[in-house]
Amino acid sequence: MNANDNDITVSTNAIQGYRDLSLHLRGQIESGQYPSGSRLSTEMEMSRWYGINRHTVRAALQDLEQQGYLYRVRGKGTFVSRRKIPYAICPSTSFSSLVENTGAECQRTVLNAACMPATMDLAKRLEISAGDQVISLEILRSLGHIPACVTTSYLPHSRFPDLAKKAQSLKSLYGLLKQEYNVKEIRRCWSEIEACMPQPRDQEALQMPAGMPILFTRSLIRDETDKPIEYCVSRNRGDAYTFRVNL
Numbered sequence: 001m002n003a004n005d006n007d008i009t010v011s012t013n014a015i016q017g018y019r020d021l022s023l024h025l026r027g028q029i030e031s032g033q034y035p036s037g038s039r040l041s042t043e044m045e046m047s048r049w050y051g052i053n054r055h056t057v058r059a060a061l062q063d064l065e066q067q068g069y070l071y072r073v074r075g076k077g078t079f080v081s082r083r084k085i086p087y088a089i090c091p092s093t094s095f096s097s098l099v100e101n102t103g104a105e106c107q108r109t110v111l112n113a114a115c116m117p118a119t120m121d122l123a124k125r126l127e128i129s130a131g132d133q134v135i136s137l138e139i140l141r142s143l144g145h146i147p148a149c150v151t152t153s154y155l156p157h158s159r160f161p162d163l164a165k166k167a168q169s170l171k172s173l174y175g176l177l178k179q180e181y182n183v184k185e186i187r188r189c190w191s192e193i194e195a196c197m198p199q200p201r202d203q204e205a206l207q208m209p210a211g212m213p214i215l216f217t218r219s220l221i222r223d224e225t226d227k228p229i230e231y232c233v234s235r236n237r238g239d240a241y242t243f244r245v246n247l
Contacts, residue, residue, distance in 0.1 A: 015052060017056060018060040026064060037079060037080060040077065068238070081146065088244050092188070110137065110138070115133050116136055125220060126154065135155045135164050139151050148241075149240065150205050150234070153231070155229060155230050174186050184223070186222075189222050190219065191218065192219075195238070197213055197214070212239065216233070218232070219232050
């Protein structure tokens, strides 16, 4: 949805600085005039319509981006963010089930799939010996056009041989484990969540504005025999989810 003359419900004289424009656009977003996922007009078009310079428009858009109302996609424009998705932390939680429940379109990109020797920390968490081979899968997950999280999963190679190769056409990691490796039950044992600033690589992958924190989560997953099958570390956009812990 682009801005047009009918969208402008305030006098141009009322918008004299970036805060005025930011408040005006925020009101339009909250009222539903700009639905989630809609594309805003260009800085140049807004500058002409509102009678203010382009730098002022850019400052207003950056302000709204910092607040989580907007996000930018390189080469495509500025879009209205989706409302935060409730993410229930419980034993059966998975990203795929979350997406199915919200009806959002999910895209997965495998950024890296490789085997590596387990560090002391990984070996302890996965209950294997240090130096044993583990599979490292780094996956970017997006909801619609919005990159939502980058997850690095570590799984014991002895339990899941050839997983690195099979993951290249990944649709659902847990679905793959059940179908190809006869895992009958997948349950989350615990999760840790903390806020921190993103590394440059994650900031670029998640297309995050400068200054926005990520929600950093660590989780341990076990199977029906109570053996650890996955230790995962996720870097989540701070404006993508509202985490809820089910007690």
